Amino acid sequence: MARAAETRRRTRSQEEKESRILASALDVFARNGFAGTTLDEIAAGAGMSKPNLIYYFASKEEIYRAVLGRTLETWLEPLIALDPAGEPLAEIRAYIHRKLEMSRDRPQESRLFAGEILAGAPLIRDALEGDLKALVDQKVAVIRQWIASGRLAPHDPYHLIFALWATTQHYADFDTQVRAVLGGETDEATRYAGAERFMEEVILRGLRPDQ
Amino acid sequence: MARAAETRRRTRSQEEKESRILASALDVFARNGFAGTTLDEIAAGAGMSKPNLIYYFASKEEIYRAVLGRTLETWLEPLIALDPAGEPLAEIRAYIHRKLEMSRDRPQESRLFAGEILAGAPLIRDALEGDLKALVDQKVAVIRQWIASGRLAPHDPYHLIFALWATTQHYADFDTQVRAVLGGETDEATRYAGAERFMEEVILRGLRPDQ
């Protein structure tokens, strides 16, 4: 029991350190990209020294890989939650909502991911061609079913998914530009409410089957 | 005349060198970002030595600035071309077409721009808040006119523009992901044709006024 407690306690401490490192790393990587990030900056953000960082993660790339892996999981969740048994338009509406929520609440993850893809996805190409593609293919099949049953207008599901990804993530990844264009007046809540409204009124309307 | 000829000739040579440098720089910056780019790599791409690069541009940042400035101009053109006198849906359709064309034919510029914004637009924030905002505001007014005249469904023009930017640029900026998801089968022409078709059928349909 003492042993178990000890082990648990040590693990706890380790986990807490690692998570502090990953949080700091996410912040810095998202802002400066992989190349623009220094170990010292991550270390400072995590409140420890550079060698101590390396004690927990073997290299800068390993830290990056860990942050990215975590992000990828989070990133897939909203699409996973798309329910084949649900009502098509309501499901897509809910998906838009979840994605916008994610852009609003976790913009760093979105930007980290965007940076990795922009750079040609050197570290997650396999995941994209494997897990991601498999997931998308599966959901594309669901959407095709919806179309076949006449509950959704017939459009290419791949491009539908791309359009939803692009538009929702735009508000996180291009936040700087969105704010510049809207001017100082518009606050975050208004921005996201406007985005959601637009997507519901235009894209969802475009997806409604003729009747 | 001799003087003019000489001057012209020298200028030509300079321009040719500078444009070789900028072309190489665009390539490298778009792939690796500002921090990830080395002068040696740009120099190699331009077929000259690093000191020679510095002979034409004072610093790495100045090269970046030059490439970015050029890109920004190109980037604004399609929106500038949106004609207030045209038929609304046809104008927006043409805009989508031009933007997709740009993503397809100049993906590097799109990625360079995306990288700059992602990093918080350290060098073009002023341009975004100035020229870009002014241009967008102007076109937003046009779109509002179209809506007021009943030729376009009433939706927030800002979010419309964001959605069009996001979706069209997605195919350049997230090219790696798009290809991974679609699998090797789909070639470029098919991808862009599919994107255009989707946007016309869904977004344009969503913009059509009730009648």
Place this chain on the structure above:
DNA sequence: AGTGACCTTGACCAATTGGTCAAAAACTAG
């Protein structure tokens, strides 16, 4: 051929940075 302006580059420098290492500090078990 000579001259002066422009162009090009090898060699070099200083700063940054990813990562190492040995030693010290902190913690645990007996």
Place this chain on the structure above:
DNA sequence: CTAGTTTTTGACCAATTGGTCAAGGTCACT
């Protein structure tokens, strides 16, 4: 308290890289 284990870090190192500089090359014109 002691011995052993884990954690932490100051000092350091080698590689990279932005930028300099002096020397030599090229070119147009006389």
